[in-house]
Amino acid sequence: MSGLVHTLIDPFLSFAFMRTALVACLALALANGPIGTLLLLRRMSLDGDVLSHAVMPGAALGFLYAGYSLAALSLGGLLTGALVAASAGLVARWQPKRKEASLAAFYLVSLALGVIVVSLRGSNADLMHVLFGTVLAVDIRGLMFIATVSSATLLIVAAIYRPLAVESFDPAFLRAIGGGGGLFRDIFLALVVLNLVSSFQAFGTLLAIGPMLLPAAAALCWTRRIWPAIALNIALGLVADYAGLLLSYHANLPSGPSIVAAGGILYAVSLIATGLARTERAFAPGG
Amino acid sequence: MGNSSNTARRRRSIEAIPRLARAAIAAVRHALVWFLQAAGRQVGSFARRHLDGGYRPEVSEQGAPRQGASIEVRNLSVAYRDRPAVQDLTGQFAAGSLTAVVGPNGAGKSSLLKVLAGILRAQTGEVRSPASAERFAYLPQQSELDRDFPVTVGELVALGGWRSFGAFRHPPDTLPARIADAMGTAGLEGFGARQIADLSAGEFQRALFARILVQDAAVVLLDEPFTAVDERTTGDLLQLVQCWHREGRTVIAVLHDIDQVREHFPSTLLLARSCIAWGDTRAVLTPDNLARASRTLAASRPDPVAA
Numbered sequence: 001m002s003g004l005v006h007t008l009i010d011p012f013l014s015f016a017f018m019r020t021a022l023v024a025c026l027a028l029a030l031a032n033g034p035i036g037t038l039l040l041l042r043r044m045s046l047d048g049d050v051l052s053h054a055v056m057p058g059a060a061l062g063f064l065y066a067g068y069s070l071a072a073l074s075l076g077g078l079l080t081g082a083l084v085a086a087s088a089g090l091v092a093r094w095q096p097k098r099k100e101a102s103l104a105a106f107y108l109v110s111l112a113l114g115v116i117v118v119s120l121r122g123s124n125a126d127l128m129h130v131l132f133g134t135v136l137a138v139d140i141r142g143l144m145f146i147a148t149v150s151s152a153t154l155l156i157v158a159a160i161y162r163p164l165a166v167e168s169f170d171p172a173f174l175r176a177i178g179g180g181g182g183l184f185r186d187i188f189l190a191l192v193v194l195n196l197v198s199s200f201q202a203f204g205t206l207l208a209i210g211p212m213l214l215p216a217a218a219a220l221c222w223t224r225r226i227w228p229a230i231a232l233n234i235a236l237g238l239v240a241d242y243a244g245l246l247l248s249y250h251a252n253l254p255s256g257p258s259i260v261a262a263g264g265i266l267y268a269v270s271l272i273a274t275g276l277a278r279t280e281r282a283f284a285p286g287g
Numbered sequence: 288m289g290n291s292s293n294t295a296r297r298r299r300s301i302e303a304i305p306r307l308a309r310a311a312i313a314a315v316r317h318a319l320v321w322f323l324q325a326a327g328r329q330v331g332s333f334a335r336r337h338l339d340g341g342y343r344p345e346v347s348e349q350g351a352p353r354q355g356a357s358i359e360v361r362n363l364s365v366a367y368r369d370r371p372a373v374q375d376l377t378g379q380f381a382a383g384s385l386t387a388v389v390g391p392n393g394a395g396k397s398s399l400l401k402v403l404a405g406i407l408r409a410q411t412g413e414v415r416s417p418a419s420a421e422r423f424a425y426l427p428q429q430s431e432l433d434r435d436f437p438v439t440v441g442e443l444v445a446l447g448g449w450r451s452f453g454a455f456r457h458p459p460d461t462l463p464a465r466i467a468d469a470m471g472t473a474g475l476e477g478f479g480a481r482q483i484a485d486l487s488a489g490e491f492q493r494a495l496f497a498r499i500l501v502q503d504a505a506v507v508l509l510d511e512p513f514t515a516v517d518e519r520t521t522g523d524l525l526q527l528v529q530c531w532h533r534e535g536r537t538v539i540a541v542l543h544d545i546d547q548v549r550e551h552f553p554s555t556l557l558l559a560r561s562c563i564a565w566g567d568t569r570a571v572l573t574p575d576n577l578a579r580a581s582r583t584l585a586a587s588r589p590d591p592v593a594a
Contacts, residue, residue, distance in 0.1 A: 041436060054405040096368050160338065163454040166446060169436045176404040176425045177449050177502075179341030224482050 011249040021135045021255065022245055024143050024202055028211060029237030031150035031195050033230045034157040036237075037217030038188065041226070042168045046100070047054060047088065048209050050107040051189070054084030056114030056205040059197075060130060064121050066122050068129075070142055078123045081193035084110060089189075114205065133204030135255040137247070142201050148197035153191050165226060203256045214263030215240055221270035236266050295342045315432025334568040343421045355383040355537030356418030356505045358403060363412035365398045372398035374561045375412070380539060380554075385532040387552035387568070391584045394558045396541040397428065400508050403539065416506070421450055425506035426495050428511050432485055440494050441479035444470055447501025469500035474523055489520035496524055507531055509540040513547070525551055545572060 011018045039048045058080030062072035083104055091102045118127050129137075138146070157164065167174050167184040175181035199208040219232035244259030251258075335342075358380040365373040372395035380386055388396045401407035403414060404425035411481065424447075444466050445458065452458040470476060473493040483491060499507060504562040509528070513521045529551065531538050542548050548555060548568060555571040559580040564571040 043433070160454065163338070166440075166449075169438055170403070170427070170432055170446070172401075172406045172425065172427050172431065173446060174341070174449075175406050176420075176423060177341045178343070178405075178421055179339070179449060179454060180337050185336050220437075224484065226437055226440075229437065 007250065008246065010245065017136050018249065019243065020138055020140070020143055021178070021202075022242065024138045024146050025135065025211075025241035025245065025259065026238055027143070027147045027150045028195075028199055028202065029215070029234055029241055031153040031198075032212045032215070032237055033234035033269070034161075035153065035192055035285045036212040037193050037219065037226065037230045037233050038157075038164065038168060039192065040213065040220060045209075045213055046103055048192060048196075048212065050103045050110075051081055051085055051193055052209040053107045053110040053114070053205055055081045055193070055196050055200055057110055057117060057209070058083075059200060059205070060114045060117035063126070063130065064117055068246075070145060070201065071194045073200065074145065075201055077197040080110070081197060082190070085193055089245035094277060111205070124172050129204070131204045132254065133200065133202050133205045133207060135202045135259070138202055146198045146202070149194055154194055156187070156191060160184060160187065207256050207260050210263060211237060213241070214260065214267050218267040218270040221267075221274040223269065229232065237263070240266055262278075289475075339454040341421070341449050342456065343450045351467045355535050356416050357382040357421065358413040358506065358537065358539075361413050361415070363399075363402065363403050363414065364410045365395065365407060366410050367395070367398040367401075367407065371395075371560065371582060373402070373558070376558075376562050377412075378556070378562065378565050380537055383532070383535045383537055384554050385528070385538045385552055386554040386556055387548040388539060388558055389543070389545065389548060389572075390437060390558035390563070391581050394556055394584055395560050395581070397510050399425070399558065400425070400539065400541055403502040403506075404508050418505045422505040424499045424507050426499060426507075426509045426512055429488060429492065434486075434491060436483070438483055439479065439485070440470070440475060440481050440483060441515075443483055443494050444475075444479075444497045444501055447498040447503075450502075465501050466497075469497040470501055473497035473527070474520075487517075488515045489517045492516050492520060492524065496527055500527075504536065506537045507539070509538070511541050511543065514543065545577075548572065549556050 002129075012022055039045055045275070055077035058076030058078065059073045060076070061080075062069065062076030065076075066072035088103060088106055092099045095102065115127065115128065118130050122130075163174060163179055163184050164187075166179070167181060171181050171185070184207060195212065196208050199211065202208075203211060215236035216229075216233045218236050219229045223229050240263040241259055244262040245255055247253060247262065248255035248258035299561075325424065359415075360379070361377050363373060363376040364371070369408055369460065372393075374395075376399070388399065398407060402409050404423055406422050406425070416437070445462065447469065448458060448462045448465060451462065465580070470478060473496045475490065475497060477495050478486075478490070478494070483494065486494065496512075507528075512524060516524070525547075528538055528540065542552070549572060552568055555568040556565045557571050557576055557580055560583070563580045564576045
């Protein structure tokens with residue numbers, strides 16, 4: 001019994017970097033709850049994917065200019081993220097039928113540009129760092145940044161929760177009734193970019209969207225109401241973060257991918273469990 | 288003598304320093320308060336204008352005139368997704384009229400409705416109505432809504448009261464009664480807690496009609512209200528439309544079923560991008576006009592379907 005407890009909490013008792021990583025992941029999970037759930041409900045997971053890659057060229061430029069400076073990386077990421085979000089919106093309005101293809105193009109070109117820029121100065125290790133992040137390298141300043149972004153995200157989502165939810169479901173209605181429309185979409189996209197930037201150091205451009213979407217997808221298997229889905233999403237995110245960090249520590253695996261893999265397992269379990277329950281209900285006698 | 292007066296002067300000026308400092312602090316504080324108040328007003332008016340534009344308690348007050356308003360359309364041209372949809376439409380929907388908009392597929396019927404509802408912007412021309420935009424209610428095509436979205440029937444219907452609570456405020460105490468009332472009228476009694484994903488197409492359409500009932504609008508715009516809806520529901524909803532017409536609201540509906548239009552809709556606008564005919568239904572829906580509508584659109588599109 002005590003052996004189990006040691007396995008579960010020792011890494012965090014012994015190492016400050018494990019504690020910081022855990023707290024950073026928890027802070028990220030709090031903001032990822034509403035953002036990830038709304039992304040899925042709006043059927044915008046592909047858009048989220050594109051934006052997470054769009055952060056890369058800017059972050060790479062920041063790296064080129066200032067090395068591993070949190071401010072430079074974040075500012076660069078924010079800039080290209082916002083740029084791509086705006087241009088994706090324009091293209092979607094201008095050529096709606098080519099939206100999917102355009103999004104794929106944005107995502108591939110961003111990735112390619114990012115890799116090219118990093119390779120100009122950095123080593124392969126730097127490239128891995130930008131692509132997959134290093135949760136365990138998050139320092140106190142990085143943690144403060146993540147916590148600030150998460151708090152701001154939660155406050156903003158709480159403030160505009162009602163129009164945001166309505167705009168996700170029936171934008172035409174909100175627009176017709178004069179409640180604004182595009183503005184809430186823009187605020188939401190800005191929040192997505194901001195959170196991807198804050199996840200960037202921990203999970204890198206390729207995986208930043210993982211902790212955002214996987215627990216959200218798992219949560220939406222279990223409940224059909226938005227608030228409970230967000231709460232469950234946060235809880236599942238916490239579980240995935242903790243399990244992933246633990247796994248990476250004991251099995252000596254890279255931590256970011258372990259957390260994302262744990263999220264994937266949670267989603268698979270949720271999918272199968274709720275699927276089985278549904279099938280059982282459908283074939284139940286008298287059901 | 289001179290020495291002591293010098294000292295006194297110096298003492299006086301030293302004593303003045305805290306006073307001056309206090310005055311300076313007060314001035315800075317006043318400036319700060321003024322600045323914060325001004326900034327607060329700016330933020331507040333920005334939020335009211337852009338974040339909470341739908342909050343119009345004065346409009347939603349009970350007893351607001353439900354008299355329908357006329358809508359005048361002048362030289363209206365609309366593009367939808369890059370394609371010309373409506374071209375140079377001029378005319379008037381009379382106050383309290385019940386008008387069907389018919390025409391071949393791609394004739395611009397839905398785009399016209401979207402412009403009237405204020406969802407789409409006109410390329411050229413203008414729409415004029417004495418009723419403000421908040422007095423318009425719009426029923427989208429079913430296919431435009433994500434019916435898997437996790438929202439209950441009660442919540443959906445409650446949106447009709449948006450003007451009375453807007454983006455940030457607590458709904459008024461009278462709202463639940465209005466919701467229950469509307470759901471009863473639309474034949475959805477006891478459906479409040481159900482998810483819309485569990486509704487049939489007909490029940491979902493009833494829920495959207497209930498939302499319009501709560502909106503209590505002067506102008507009701509319906510985009511293909513009876514498509515994919517079962518016969519019984521269609522009958523019930525047609526009665527609601529007739530009821531709105533009797534109450535004097537202006538109702539405009541995009542429809543496909545010509546017999547239905549002949550039976551229930553006094554006025555018709557036959558559209559094939561441009562206006563083919565507009566007026567009394569019997570005069571508009573002649574075989575000649577219908578054929579002309581198909582021909583007009585077939586000239587530019589290979590897949591015309593007679594309405």
